[in-house]
Amino acid sequence: MNKNGKNKIKQKFNKRLFLHRLRYKFIGYNVVDGIGSRIVSYIILIAISYIFFYPLLKMASMSLMSPNDIINPEVDWIPEKISFRNFMAAWYVLGMPKTLFNSIWYSGTLALFQTIVSATTGFAFARYQFKFKNFWFTMVLISFIIPLPIVIIPRIMLFTSLQSSTGIQLIGTIIPQLVLTMFGQGINSAILILIFYNFFRMIPKSLDEAAHIDGATAFQVFWHIIIKLSVPTIVTVFLFSFVWNWNETYVTGTFLRGAIKLLPMQLANFDNVFSDLASQIPGQGGDNRINEAYKMAATFISIIPLLITYAFAQKQFIEGIENTGIKD
Protein backbone atom coordinates (compact mmCIF):
# COMPACT_ATOMS: atom_id res chain seq x y z
CA MET A 1 0.00 0.00 0.00
CA ASN A 2 2.79 2.28 0.88
CA LYS A 3 4.36 1.53 -2.47
CA ASN A 4 1.09 2.23 -4.27
CA GLY A 5 0.76 5.65 -2.66
CA LYS A 6 4.25 6.54 -3.62
CA ASN A 7 3.51 5.66 -7.23
CA LYS A 8 0.48 7.87 -7.21
CA ILE A 9 2.49 10.83 -6.01
CA LYS A 10 5.05 10.15 -8.68
CA GLN A 11 2.36 10.04 -11.35
CA LYS A 12 0.81 13.28 -10.21
CA PHE A 13 4.20 14.89 -10.17
CA ASN A 14 4.90 13.73 -13.69
CA LYS A 15 1.67 15.16 -14.94
CA ARG A 16 2.45 18.52 -13.43
CA LEU A 17 5.93 18.41 -14.85
CA PHE A 18 4.50 17.59 -18.22
CA LEU A 19 2.18 20.58 -18.19
CA HIS A 20 5.06 22.68 -17.02
CA ARG A 21 7.20 21.53 -19.89
CA LEU A 22 4.34 22.04 -22.30
CA ARG A 23 4.09 25.64 -21.28
CA TYR A 24 7.79 26.21 -21.76
CA LYS A 25 7.60 24.66 -25.16
CA PHE A 26 5.12 27.23 -26.39
CA ILE A 27 7.16 30.14 -25.22
CA GLY A 28 10.15 29.02 -27.17
CA TYR A 29 12.24 27.63 -24.36
CA ASN A 30 12.97 24.07 -25.31
CA VAL A 31 13.62 22.02 -22.20
CA VAL A 32 12.27 18.75 -23.52
CA ASP A 33 9.93 17.52 -26.16
CA GLY A 34 6.31 18.13 -25.33
CA ILE A 35 4.27 15.98 -27.69
CA GLY A 36 1.03 17.89 -27.31
CA SER A 37 2.51 21.26 -28.10
CA ARG A 38 4.44 19.79 -30.95
CA ILE A 39 1.28 18.47 -32.58
CA VAL A 40 -0.38 21.86 -32.20
CA SER A 41 2.69 23.51 -33.76
CA TYR A 42 2.57 21.14 -36.69
CA ILE A 43 -1.11 21.75 -37.24
CA ILE A 44 -0.63 25.52 -37.21
CA LEU A 45 2.42 25.37 -39.46
CA ILE A 46 0.76 23.07 -41.98
CA ALA A 47 -2.43 25.14 -42.01
CA ILE A 48 -0.43 28.32 -42.56
CA SER A 49 1.64 26.65 -45.27
CA TYR A 50 -1.58 25.72 -47.01
CA ILE A 51 -2.72 29.35 -46.94
CA PHE A 52 0.71 30.41 -48.23
CA PHE A 53 0.44 28.01 -51.12
CA TYR A 54 -3.26 28.47 -51.76
CA PRO A 55 -2.96 31.17 -54.43
CA LEU A 56 -0.22 29.25 -56.21
CA LEU A 57 -2.18 25.98 -56.09
CA LYS A 58 -5.26 27.77 -57.33
CA MET A 59 -3.17 29.29 -60.08
CA ALA A 60 -1.78 25.92 -61.14
CA SER A 61 -5.22 24.32 -61.11
CA MET A 62 -6.95 27.15 -62.96
CA SER A 63 -4.25 27.38 -65.59
CA LEU A 64 -5.15 23.87 -66.75
CA MET A 65 -8.88 24.48 -67.00
CA SER A 66 -10.92 24.81 -70.13
CA PRO A 67 -13.42 27.71 -70.38
CA ASN A 68 -16.20 25.28 -69.44
CA ASP A 69 -14.42 24.23 -66.25
CA ILE A 70 -14.03 27.85 -65.24
CA ILE A 71 -17.77 28.52 -65.28
CA ASN A 72 -18.77 25.10 -63.99
CA PRO A 73 -19.45 25.50 -60.26
CA GLU A 74 -18.88 21.79 -59.68
CA VAL A 75 -15.28 21.99 -60.77
CA ASP A 76 -13.33 23.25 -57.79
CA TRP A 77 -9.75 22.05 -58.02
CA ILE A 78 -9.36 19.35 -60.61
CA PRO A 79 -10.37 20.25 -64.17
CA GLU A 80 -12.55 17.72 -65.99
CA LYS A 81 -10.23 17.69 -68.94
CA ILE A 82 -6.71 18.91 -68.56
CA SER A 83 -5.86 21.31 -71.33
CA PHE A 84 -2.54 22.93 -72.11
CA ARG A 85 -3.92 25.32 -74.68
CA ASN A 86 -4.02 28.09 -72.08
CA PHE A 87 -0.28 27.83 -71.80
CA MET A 88 0.16 27.97 -75.55
CA ALA A 89 -1.98 31.08 -75.77
CA ALA A 90 -0.31 32.72 -72.78
CA TRP A 91 3.13 31.85 -74.17
CA TYR A 92 2.23 33.63 -77.40
CA VAL A 93 0.62 36.67 -75.77
CA LEU A 94 3.50 37.15 -73.34
CA GLY A 95 5.85 37.19 -76.31
CA MET A 96 7.95 34.33 -75.01
CA PRO A 97 10.78 33.49 -75.22
CA LYS A 98 12.01 36.97 -76.22
CA THR A 99 10.41 38.56 -73.14
CA LEU A 100 12.19 36.07 -70.94
CA PHE A 101 15.60 36.88 -72.44
CA ASN A 102 14.86 40.60 -72.15
CA SER A 103 14.00 40.21 -68.49
CA ILE A 104 17.13 38.17 -67.85
CA TRP A 105 19.60 40.64 -69.36
CA TYR A 106 17.77 43.66 -68.03
CA SER A 107 17.63 42.44 -64.43
CA GLY A 108 21.08 40.88 -64.74
CA THR A 109 22.73 44.14 -65.82
CA LEU A 110 21.05 46.13 -63.07
CA ALA A 111 21.89 43.47 -60.49
CA LEU A 112 25.55 43.45 -61.52
CA PHE A 113 25.94 47.20 -61.00
CA GLN A 114 23.84 47.23 -57.87
CA THR A 115 26.05 44.52 -56.36
CA ILE A 116 29.21 46.51 -57.15
CA VAL A 117 27.98 49.78 -55.68
CA SER A 118 26.51 48.06 -52.61
CA ALA A 119 29.87 46.39 -52.03
CA THR A 120 31.90 49.60 -52.19
CA THR A 121 29.41 51.44 -49.98
CA GLY A 122 29.30 48.60 -47.48
CA PHE A 123 33.10 48.49 -47.52
CA ALA A 124 33.40 52.21 -46.77
CA PHE A 125 31.14 51.87 -43.74
CA ALA A 126 32.70 48.65 -42.50
CA ARG A 127 36.35 49.69 -42.76
CA TYR A 128 36.90 53.42 -42.40
CA GLN A 129 36.26 55.94 -39.66
CA PHE A 130 35.48 58.96 -41.80
CA LYS A 131 33.76 62.17 -40.74
CA PHE A 132 29.96 62.09 -40.49
CA LYS A 133 30.05 58.32 -40.96
CA ASN A 134 27.21 57.77 -38.49
CA PHE A 135 25.15 60.44 -40.16
CA TRP A 136 25.54 58.88 -43.60
CA PHE A 137 24.84 55.44 -42.24
CA THR A 138 21.58 56.68 -40.77
CA MET A 139 20.85 58.20 -44.19
CA VAL A 140 21.28 54.78 -45.82
CA LEU A 141 18.64 53.41 -43.48
CA ILE A 142 16.35 56.39 -43.96
CA SER A 143 16.63 56.13 -47.74
CA PHE A 144 14.83 52.82 -47.40
CA ILE A 145 11.79 54.51 -45.84
CA ILE A 146 11.49 57.38 -48.35
CA PRO A 147 8.50 56.57 -50.60
CA LEU A 148 9.36 56.29 -54.28
CA PRO A 149 6.63 58.61 -55.65
CA ILE A 150 8.18 61.56 -53.86
CA VAL A 151 11.54 61.23 -55.64
CA ILE A 152 10.51 59.79 -58.99
CA ILE A 153 9.02 62.96 -60.54
CA PRO A 154 12.27 65.01 -60.60
CA ARG A 155 14.09 61.89 -61.79
CA ILE A 156 11.73 61.64 -64.78
CA MET A 157 12.13 65.35 -65.50
CA LEU A 158 15.90 65.06 -65.32
CA PHE A 159 16.09 62.22 -67.80
CA THR A 160 13.54 63.66 -70.21
CA SER A 161 15.34 67.02 -70.31
CA LEU A 162 18.68 65.26 -70.72
CA GLN A 163 17.18 63.32 -73.58
CA SER A 164 15.88 66.40 -75.37
CA SER A 165 19.04 68.45 -74.81
CA THR A 166 21.52 65.78 -75.88
CA GLY A 167 19.40 64.01 -78.45
CA ILE A 168 20.33 60.63 -77.05
CA GLN A 169 17.45 58.25 -76.51
CA LEU A 170 17.12 57.70 -72.74
CA ILE A 171 13.46 57.04 -71.98
CA GLY A 172 12.60 53.57 -73.19
CA THR A 173 16.13 52.28 -72.59
CA ILE A 174 17.90 50.76 -69.63
CA ILE A 175 20.06 53.90 -69.15
CA PRO A 176 17.99 55.86 -66.57
CA GLN A 177 17.62 52.87 -64.28
CA LEU A 178 21.23 51.89 -64.84
CA VAL A 179 22.42 55.36 -63.80
CA LEU A 180 20.22 55.30 -60.70
CA THR A 181 21.46 51.83 -59.82
CA MET A 182 25.14 52.68 -60.41
CA PHE A 183 24.79 55.52 -57.93
CA GLY A 184 23.29 53.27 -55.30
CA GLN A 185 19.66 54.34 -55.72
CA GLY A 186 18.34 51.05 -57.08
CA ILE A 187 15.59 48.96 -55.51
CA ASN A 188 16.14 48.00 -51.84
CA SER A 189 19.74 49.21 -51.99
CA ALA A 190 19.79 49.81 -48.25
CA ILE A 191 19.24 46.11 -47.51
CA LEU A 192 22.02 45.05 -49.88
CA ILE A 193 24.43 47.60 -48.37
CA LEU A 194 23.58 46.24 -44.92
CA ILE A 195 24.33 42.66 -46.00
CA PHE A 196 27.77 43.68 -47.29
CA TYR A 197 28.46 45.95 -44.31
CA ASN A 198 27.86 43.14 -41.84
CA PHE A 199 29.90 40.64 -43.77
CA PHE A 200 32.87 42.95 -44.27
CA ARG A 201 32.96 43.78 -40.58
CA MET A 202 33.59 40.13 -39.81
CA ILE A 203 36.74 40.00 -41.94
CA PRO A 204 39.71 40.65 -39.62
CA LYS A 205 41.26 44.08 -40.09
CA SER A 206 44.74 42.62 -39.63
CA LEU A 207 44.47 41.29 -43.19
CA ASP A 208 44.18 44.77 -44.68
CA GLU A 209 46.86 46.13 -42.40
CA ALA A 210 49.29 43.46 -43.48
CA ALA A 211 48.53 44.24 -47.11
CA HIS A 212 48.93 47.97 -46.51
CA ILE A 213 52.34 47.40 -44.96
CA ASP A 214 53.31 45.46 -48.07
CA GLY A 215 52.40 48.57 -50.05
CA ALA A 216 48.93 47.70 -51.34
CA THR A 217 46.53 50.54 -52.10
CA ALA A 218 43.06 50.67 -50.58
CA PHE A 219 41.53 49.56 -53.86
CA GLN A 220 43.93 46.63 -54.13
CA VAL A 221 42.98 45.55 -50.62
CA PHE A 222 39.32 45.78 -51.54
CA TRP A 223 39.77 43.86 -54.78
CA HIS A 224 42.32 41.22 -53.87
CA ILE A 225 41.44 40.51 -50.26
CA ILE A 226 37.90 41.55 -49.43
CA ILE A 227 36.22 40.57 -52.69
CA LYS A 228 38.02 37.24 -52.89
CA LEU A 229 36.87 36.40 -49.38
CA SER A 230 33.25 37.33 -49.87
CA VAL A 231 32.22 35.42 -52.98
CA PRO A 232 29.23 33.71 -51.25
CA THR A 233 27.95 37.08 -50.01
CA ILE A 234 28.38 38.57 -53.47
CA VAL A 235 26.35 35.73 -54.95
CA THR A 236 23.60 36.26 -52.38
CA VAL A 237 23.41 40.00 -53.00
CA PHE A 238 23.44 39.48 -56.74
CA LEU A 239 20.57 36.98 -56.51
CA PHE A 240 18.48 39.30 -54.35
CA SER A 241 19.17 42.22 -56.60
CA PHE A 242 18.30 40.13 -59.64
CA VAL A 243 14.99 38.96 -58.22
CA TRP A 244 14.01 42.38 -56.90
CA ASN A 245 14.87 44.09 -60.17
CA TRP A 246 12.98 41.38 -62.01
CA ASN A 247 9.85 41.92 -59.95
CA GLU A 248 10.09 45.71 -59.95
CA THR A 249 7.42 47.28 -62.14
CA TYR A 250 6.93 50.80 -60.78
CA VAL A 251 10.21 52.48 -61.77
CA THR A 252 10.73 50.16 -64.73
CA GLY A 253 7.30 50.97 -66.11
CA THR A 254 7.91 54.68 -65.68
CA PHE A 255 11.22 54.76 -67.53
CA LEU A 256 10.66 52.05 -70.15
CA ARG A 257 7.07 52.83 -71.13
CA GLY A 258 6.84 49.40 -72.74
CA ALA A 259 9.72 50.00 -75.16
CA ILE A 260 11.49 46.85 -73.98
CA LYS A 261 9.08 44.03 -73.29
CA LEU A 262 9.80 42.51 -69.89
CA LEU A 263 8.01 39.53 -68.40
CA PRO A 264 6.34 41.18 -65.37
CA MET A 265 5.35 44.20 -67.47
CA GLN A 266 3.79 41.96 -70.10
CA LEU A 267 1.93 40.14 -67.37
CA ALA A 268 0.66 43.44 -65.98
CA ASN A 269 -0.67 44.38 -69.44
CA PHE A 270 -1.78 40.85 -70.22
CA ASP A 271 -5.48 41.67 -70.55
CA ASN A 272 -4.89 44.45 -73.08
CA VAL A 273 -2.32 42.57 -75.11
CA PHE A 274 -4.58 39.53 -75.14
CA SER A 275 -7.51 41.41 -76.63
CA ASP A 276 -5.20 43.00 -79.23
CA LEU A 277 -3.80 39.67 -80.30
CA ALA A 278 -6.88 37.53 -79.75
CA SER A 279 -7.47 36.69 -83.40
CA GLN A 280 -3.83 35.78 -84.07
CA ILE A 281 -3.31 33.34 -81.22
CA PRO A 282 -2.35 30.03 -82.85
CA GLY A 283 -4.48 26.96 -82.42
CA GLN A 284 -7.37 28.72 -80.69
CA GLY A 285 -9.81 29.01 -83.57
CA GLY A 286 -9.71 32.80 -83.66
CA ASP A 287 -12.52 33.50 -81.22
CA ASN A 288 -10.85 34.08 -77.93
CA ARG A 289 -12.27 35.76 -74.91
CA ILE A 290 -10.03 36.30 -71.99
CA ASN A 291 -10.74 34.25 -68.92
CA GLU A 292 -9.08 33.38 -65.64
CA ALA A 293 -7.42 30.30 -67.10
CA TYR A 294 -5.36 32.35 -69.57
CA LYS A 295 -4.37 34.82 -66.91
CA MET A 296 -3.30 32.12 -64.51
CA ALA A 297 -1.35 30.31 -67.21
CA ALA A 298 0.47 33.56 -67.96
CA THR A 299 1.14 34.15 -64.27
CA PHE A 300 2.47 30.62 -63.99
CA ILE A 301 4.81 31.07 -66.94
CA SER A 302 6.08 34.37 -65.57
CA ILE A 303 7.03 32.98 -62.15
CA ILE A 304 8.62 29.74 -63.36
CA PRO A 305 12.06 31.37 -63.84
CA LEU A 306 11.87 32.71 -60.29
CA LEU A 307 10.79 29.34 -58.91
CA ILE A 308 13.76 27.70 -60.61
CA THR A 309 16.13 30.32 -59.19
CA TYR A 310 14.66 29.80 -55.74
CA ALA A 311 14.89 26.02 -55.98
CA PHE A 312 18.63 26.25 -56.54
CA ALA A 313 19.43 29.13 -54.24
CA GLN A 314 16.94 29.10 -51.35
CA LYS A 315 19.73 28.76 -48.82
CA GLN A 316 21.50 31.87 -50.10
CA PHE A 317 18.28 33.85 -50.01
CA ILE A 318 17.34 32.99 -46.43
CA GLU A 319 20.87 33.39 -45.11
CA GLY A 320 21.15 36.68 -46.95
CA ILE A 321 18.29 38.15 -44.95
CA GLU A 322 19.74 36.73 -41.75
CA ASN A 323 22.92 38.64 -42.55
CA THR A 324 21.22 42.00 -42.76
CA GLY A 325 22.37 41.89 -39.17
CA ILE A 326 19.51 43.47 -37.35
CA LYS A 327 20.53 41.36 -34.44
CA ASP A 328 20.97 43.41 -31.30
Next chain:
Amino acid sequence: MRKTKNNTGRGKTRRDNIRGYAFLAPWLFGFLGFTVFPLFYTFYLSFNEVKMTVLGWETKFIGIENYASALLRNIEFTPALVNFALMEIIYTPAIVLISFILAILLNQKIKFRASFRVIFFLPVIVMSGSVMHQLMDTGSTEIVWVGQIFIFKIIYSYSPLLARIIEILFQNFSILLWFTGIPIVLFINGLQKIDRSLYEAAQIDGSSSWQSFWKITIPIIRPIALVTTFFTIVQLGVFPINPVNSMIQDAIYNTAGGLGLASAYAYVYSLVMGVIILAAFLLLKEREEVTTTIKGKKKKKEEDFLYE
Protein backbone atom coordinates in the same frame (compact mmCIF):
# COMPACT_ATOMS: atom_id res chain seq x y z
CA MET B 1 52.03 66.66 -44.87
CA ARG B 2 53.91 63.59 -46.00
CA LYS B 3 52.96 61.80 -42.84
CA THR B 4 49.95 60.10 -44.41
CA LYS B 5 51.59 56.70 -44.28
CA ASN B 6 51.70 56.95 -40.53
CA ASN B 7 49.51 54.31 -39.01
CA THR B 8 48.53 56.30 -35.95
CA GLY B 9 47.13 59.65 -35.00
CA ARG B 10 46.22 62.35 -37.46
CA GLY B 11 47.62 60.53 -40.46
CA LYS B 12 45.30 57.63 -39.99
CA THR B 13 42.21 59.80 -39.56
CA ARG B 14 43.06 61.74 -42.69
CA ARG B 15 43.70 58.57 -44.61
CA ASP B 16 40.46 57.06 -43.34
CA ASN B 17 38.58 60.16 -44.42
CA ILE B 18 39.98 60.07 -47.93
CA ARG B 19 39.54 56.36 -48.43
CA GLY B 20 36.16 56.21 -46.75
CA TYR B 21 34.75 58.96 -48.91
CA ALA B 22 36.38 57.49 -52.02
CA PHE B 23 34.49 54.24 -51.56
CA LEU B 24 31.33 56.02 -50.45
CA ALA B 25 31.39 58.50 -53.35
CA PRO B 26 29.08 56.73 -55.84
CA TRP B 27 26.37 56.19 -53.28
CA LEU B 28 26.85 59.64 -51.80
CA PHE B 29 26.49 61.45 -55.14
CA GLY B 30 23.51 59.27 -56.04
CA PHE B 31 21.86 59.92 -52.70
CA LEU B 32 22.35 63.68 -52.90
CA GLY B 33 21.49 63.94 -56.59
CA PHE B 34 18.72 61.40 -57.01
CA THR B 35 17.11 61.34 -53.57
CA VAL B 36 17.80 64.47 -51.48
CA PHE B 37 17.51 66.94 -54.33
CA PRO B 38 14.29 65.36 -55.72
CA LEU B 39 12.84 65.41 -52.22
CA PHE B 40 13.04 69.19 -52.12
CA TYR B 41 12.38 69.69 -55.79
CA THR B 42 9.11 67.73 -55.59
CA PHE B 43 8.10 70.04 -52.76
CA TYR B 44 8.82 73.04 -54.98
CA LEU B 45 6.97 71.45 -57.90
CA SER B 46 3.89 70.82 -55.79
CA PHE B 47 3.31 74.58 -55.68
CA ASN B 48 3.77 74.99 -59.40
CA GLU B 49 2.12 74.25 -62.65
CA VAL B 50 4.56 72.06 -64.57
CA LYS B 51 4.42 71.91 -68.34
CA MET B 52 6.54 70.22 -70.95
CA THR B 53 7.37 72.70 -73.71
CA VAL B 54 9.75 72.66 -76.67
CA LEU B 55 12.30 74.42 -74.52
CA GLY B 56 12.04 71.87 -71.72
CA TRP B 57 10.09 71.88 -68.48
CA GLU B 58 8.30 75.08 -67.60
CA THR B 59 7.10 75.85 -64.10
CA LYS B 60 4.65 78.54 -62.99
CA PHE B 61 3.94 79.31 -59.36
CA ILE B 62 0.28 78.72 -58.49
CA GLY B 63 0.37 78.51 -54.70
CA ILE B 64 -1.58 75.77 -52.98
CA GLU B 65 -3.71 75.17 -56.05
CA ASN B 66 -2.38 71.61 -56.55
CA TYR B 67 -3.10 70.67 -52.96
CA ALA B 68 -6.58 72.08 -53.27
CA SER B 69 -7.24 69.96 -56.36
CA ALA B 70 -5.73 66.91 -54.75
CA LEU B 71 -7.66 67.07 -51.50
CA LEU B 72 -10.83 68.95 -52.38
CA ARG B 73 -11.54 68.66 -56.09
CA ASN B 74 -10.42 65.12 -56.81
CA ILE B 75 -13.03 62.91 -55.23
CA GLU B 76 -10.94 59.75 -55.57
CA PHE B 77 -7.69 60.77 -53.89
CA THR B 78 -8.83 61.27 -50.32
CA PRO B 79 -10.80 58.00 -50.10
CA ALA B 80 -7.85 56.12 -51.63
CA LEU B 81 -5.55 57.69 -49.08
CA VAL B 82 -7.88 56.82 -46.20
CA ASN B 83 -8.15 53.24 -47.50
CA PHE B 84 -4.39 53.02 -47.71
CA ALA B 85 -3.91 54.33 -44.17
CA LEU B 86 -6.55 51.91 -42.85
CA MET B 87 -4.87 49.03 -44.66
CA GLU B 88 -1.50 49.94 -43.14
CA ILE B 89 -2.97 50.25 -39.67
CA ILE B 90 -4.79 46.91 -39.85
CA TYR B 91 -2.29 44.88 -41.88
CA THR B 92 0.97 45.93 -40.25
CA PRO B 93 0.26 44.72 -36.69
CA ALA B 94 -1.31 41.55 -38.09
CA ILE B 95 1.73 40.79 -40.25
CA VAL B 96 4.23 41.51 -37.48
CA LEU B 97 2.26 39.45 -34.98
CA ILE B 98 1.74 36.49 -37.31
CA SER B 99 5.39 36.43 -38.32
CA PHE B 100 6.45 36.58 -34.66
CA ILE B 101 4.20 33.62 -33.78
CA LEU B 102 5.44 31.65 -36.78
CA ALA B 103 9.03 32.47 -35.83
CA ILE B 104 8.44 31.13 -32.31
CA LEU B 105 6.94 27.94 -33.74
CA LEU B 106 9.81 27.53 -36.17
CA ASN B 107 12.36 28.16 -33.46
CA GLN B 108 11.46 24.86 -31.84
CA LYS B 109 13.24 21.62 -32.51
CA ILE B 110 10.68 20.31 -34.95
CA LYS B 111 11.04 18.24 -38.05
CA PHE B 112 10.89 19.82 -41.51
CA ARG B 113 11.87 23.13 -39.95
CA ALA B 114 13.95 24.00 -42.99
CA SER B 115 11.12 23.07 -45.37
CA PHE B 116 8.67 25.31 -43.56
CA ARG B 117 11.13 28.16 -43.74
CA VAL B 118 11.57 27.55 -47.44
CA ILE B 119 7.79 27.69 -47.92
CA PHE B 120 7.35 30.86 -45.88
CA PHE B 121 10.16 32.60 -47.73
CA LEU B 122 8.96 31.66 -51.21
CA PRO B 123 6.62 34.67 -51.63
CA VAL B 124 9.58 37.05 -51.21
CA ILE B 125 10.93 35.65 -54.46
CA VAL B 126 7.79 35.34 -56.59
CA MET B 127 5.86 38.34 -55.35
CA SER B 128 5.76 41.10 -57.90
CA GLY B 129 3.12 43.71 -58.46
CA SER B 130 1.80 42.06 -61.59
CA VAL B 131 1.70 38.54 -60.13
CA MET B 132 -0.18 39.82 -57.11
CA HIS B 133 -2.53 41.79 -59.32
CA GLN B 134 -3.37 38.77 -61.48
CA LEU B 135 -3.86 36.47 -58.50
CA MET B 136 -6.17 38.92 -56.77
CA ASP B 137 -7.97 39.69 -60.01
CA THR B 138 -8.88 36.04 -60.59
CA GLY B 139 -9.94 35.52 -57.00
CA SER B 140 -7.13 33.07 -56.31
CA THR B 141 -6.33 34.72 -53.01
CA GLU B 142 -9.77 34.46 -51.44
CA ILE B 143 -9.88 31.35 -49.36
CA VAL B 144 -13.26 31.75 -47.73
CA TRP B 145 -16.01 34.24 -47.92
CA VAL B 146 -15.82 35.45 -44.36
CA GLY B 147 -19.17 37.14 -44.74
CA GLN B 148 -20.86 33.76 -45.05
CA ILE B 149 -19.48 32.28 -41.85
CA PHE B 150 -21.96 32.16 -39.01
CA ILE B 151 -19.62 33.52 -36.34
CA PHE B 152 -18.87 36.47 -38.54
CA LYS B 153 -22.57 37.33 -38.69
CA ILE B 154 -22.72 37.29 -34.89
CA ILE B 155 -19.72 39.62 -34.72
CA TYR B 156 -21.33 41.86 -37.30
CA SER B 157 -24.52 42.27 -35.30
CA TYR B 158 -22.42 43.00 -32.24
CA SER B 159 -19.96 45.47 -33.76
CA PRO B 160 -19.97 46.37 -37.46
CA LEU B 161 -16.56 48.07 -37.12
CA LEU B 162 -14.87 44.96 -35.74
CA ALA B 163 -16.59 42.92 -38.43
CA ARG B 164 -15.26 45.25 -41.10
CA ILE B 165 -11.72 44.92 -39.72
CA ILE B 166 -11.98 41.13 -39.72
CA GLU B 167 -13.34 41.21 -43.24
CA ILE B 168 -10.43 43.34 -44.45
CA LEU B 169 -7.97 41.00 -42.73
CA PHE B 170 -9.35 37.81 -44.16
CA GLN B 171 -10.31 39.03 -47.60
CA ASN B 172 -6.76 38.63 -48.83
CA PHE B 173 -5.36 36.52 -46.06
CA SER B 174 -2.89 34.74 -48.34
CA ILE B 175 -1.53 38.03 -49.61
CA LEU B 176 -1.26 39.21 -46.02
CA LEU B 177 0.77 36.12 -45.19
CA TRP B 178 2.96 36.70 -48.22
CA PHE B 179 4.35 39.77 -46.53
CA THR B 180 5.65 37.73 -43.59
CA GLY B 181 8.54 36.09 -45.46
CA ILE B 182 11.33 38.44 -44.47
CA PRO B 183 9.95 39.33 -40.98
CA ILE B 184 9.87 35.61 -40.04
CA VAL B 185 13.54 35.21 -40.91
CA LEU B 186 14.44 38.34 -38.95
CA PHE B 187 12.48 37.18 -35.90
CA ILE B 188 13.94 33.66 -35.95
CA ASN B 189 17.39 35.18 -36.22
CA GLY B 190 16.64 37.37 -33.21
CA LEU B 191 15.18 34.53 -31.15
CA GLN B 192 18.20 32.35 -31.80
CA LYS B 193 20.54 35.05 -30.57
CA ILE B 194 18.89 35.22 -27.13
CA ASP B 195 21.20 33.74 -24.54
CA ARG B 196 19.61 30.54 -23.18
CA SER B 197 21.23 31.05 -19.78
CA LEU B 198 18.93 34.03 -19.26
CA TYR B 199 15.92 31.72 -19.29
CA GLU B 200 17.64 29.21 -17.05
CA ALA B 201 18.56 31.91 -14.53
CA ALA B 202 14.97 33.20 -14.57
CA GLN B 203 13.63 29.69 -14.10
CA ILE B 204 15.87 29.13 -11.09
CA ASP B 205 14.63 32.39 -9.64
CA GLY B 206 11.10 31.04 -9.90
CA SER B 207 9.90 32.81 -13.02
CA SER B 208 7.13 31.08 -14.91
CA SER B 209 7.53 30.58 -18.63
CA TRP B 210 4.91 33.24 -19.23
CA GLN B 211 6.86 35.72 -17.12
CA SER B 212 10.08 34.80 -18.88
CA PHE B 213 8.37 35.42 -22.18
CA TRP B 214 7.24 38.92 -21.21
CA LYS B 215 10.33 39.92 -19.28
CA ILE B 216 13.06 38.38 -21.43
CA THR B 217 11.86 37.55 -24.94
CA ILE B 218 9.71 40.62 -25.60
CA PRO B 219 12.23 43.30 -24.48
CA ILE B 220 15.05 41.65 -26.41
CA ILE B 221 12.95 41.22 -29.52
CA ARG B 222 11.51 44.75 -29.40
CA PRO B 223 14.16 46.39 -31.65
CA ILE B 224 13.63 43.64 -34.22
CA ALA B 225 9.89 44.17 -34.02
CA LEU B 226 10.51 47.85 -34.74
CA VAL B 227 12.63 47.05 -37.80
CA THR B 228 10.12 44.50 -39.13
CA THR B 229 7.31 47.00 -38.59
CA PHE B 230 9.15 49.65 -40.63
CA PHE B 231 9.90 47.07 -43.28
CA THR B 232 6.28 45.92 -43.45
CA ILE B 233 4.94 49.48 -43.64
CA VAL B 234 7.28 50.24 -46.54
CA GLN B 235 6.54 46.96 -48.35
CA LEU B 236 2.77 47.44 -48.08
CA GLY B 237 3.22 50.81 -49.74
CA VAL B 238 5.14 49.42 -52.70
CA PHE B 239 2.69 46.81 -53.92
CA PRO B 240 -0.46 47.41 -55.97
CA ILE B 241 -2.75 46.71 -53.03
CA ASN B 242 -1.85 50.32 -52.35
CA PRO B 243 -4.34 52.33 -54.43
CA VAL B 244 -2.44 55.62 -54.02
CA ASN B 245 0.65 54.52 -55.93
CA SER B 246 -1.29 53.88 -59.11
CA MET B 247 -3.12 57.20 -58.74
CA ILE B 248 0.21 59.02 -58.55
CA GLN B 249 1.46 57.11 -61.57
CA ASP B 250 -1.66 58.03 -63.52
CA ALA B 251 -1.14 61.66 -62.54
CA ILE B 252 2.46 61.49 -63.79
CA TYR B 253 1.33 60.24 -67.20
CA ASN B 254 -1.64 62.57 -67.36
CA THR B 255 -0.63 65.76 -69.12
CA ALA B 256 -3.71 67.74 -68.07
CA GLY B 257 -3.09 67.70 -64.33
CA GLY B 258 0.63 67.67 -64.87
CA LEU B 259 3.54 66.82 -62.66
CA GLY B 260 2.66 69.58 -60.22
CA LEU B 261 -0.48 67.75 -59.18
CA ALA B 262 1.42 64.47 -59.04
CA SER B 263 3.95 66.15 -56.74
CA ALA B 264 1.16 67.33 -54.45
CA TYR B 265 -0.22 63.78 -54.37
CA ALA B 266 3.23 62.42 -53.60
CA TYR B 267 3.76 64.88 -50.76
CA VAL B 268 0.41 64.24 -49.12
CA TYR B 269 1.00 60.50 -49.49
CA SER B 270 4.50 60.69 -48.02
CA LEU B 271 3.20 62.76 -45.14
CA VAL B 272 0.69 60.01 -44.31
CA MET B 273 3.46 57.40 -44.57
CA GLY B 274 5.64 59.52 -42.30
CA VAL B 275 2.90 59.81 -39.69
CA ILE B 276 2.33 56.03 -39.75
CA ILE B 277 6.05 55.32 -39.40
CA LEU B 278 6.40 57.85 -36.59
CA ALA B 279 3.43 56.30 -34.78
CA ALA B 280 4.99 52.85 -35.11
CA PHE B 281 8.27 54.20 -33.78
CA LEU B 282 6.65 55.83 -30.75
CA LEU B 283 4.71 52.65 -29.99
CA LEU B 284 7.63 50.28 -30.27
CA LYS B 285 10.63 52.29 -29.10
CA GLU B 286 12.18 51.24 -25.82
CA ARG B 287 10.23 52.25 -22.80
CA GLU B 288 11.73 55.04 -20.71
CA GLU B 289 11.27 53.43 -17.29
CA VAL B 290 13.24 50.39 -18.33
CA THR B 291 16.10 52.22 -19.90
CA THR B 292 16.71 55.11 -17.53
CA THR B 293 17.72 52.73 -14.76
CA ILE B 294 20.67 51.57 -16.79
CA LYS B 295 21.70 54.86 -18.30
CA GLY B 296 25.00 53.77 -19.75
CA LYS B 297 23.41 50.80 -21.40
CA LYS B 298 20.60 52.77 -22.95
CA LYS B 299 22.92 54.85 -25.04
CA LYS B 300 24.84 51.82 -26.11
CA LYS B 301 21.68 50.01 -27.08
CA GLU B 302 20.54 52.90 -29.22
CA GLU B 303 23.90 52.98 -30.94
CA ASP B 304 23.80 49.26 -31.53
CA PHE B 305 20.39 49.53 -33.07
CA LEU B 306 21.51 52.22 -35.45
CA TYR B 307 24.60 50.46 -36.65
CA GLU B 308 23.60 46.85 -36.65
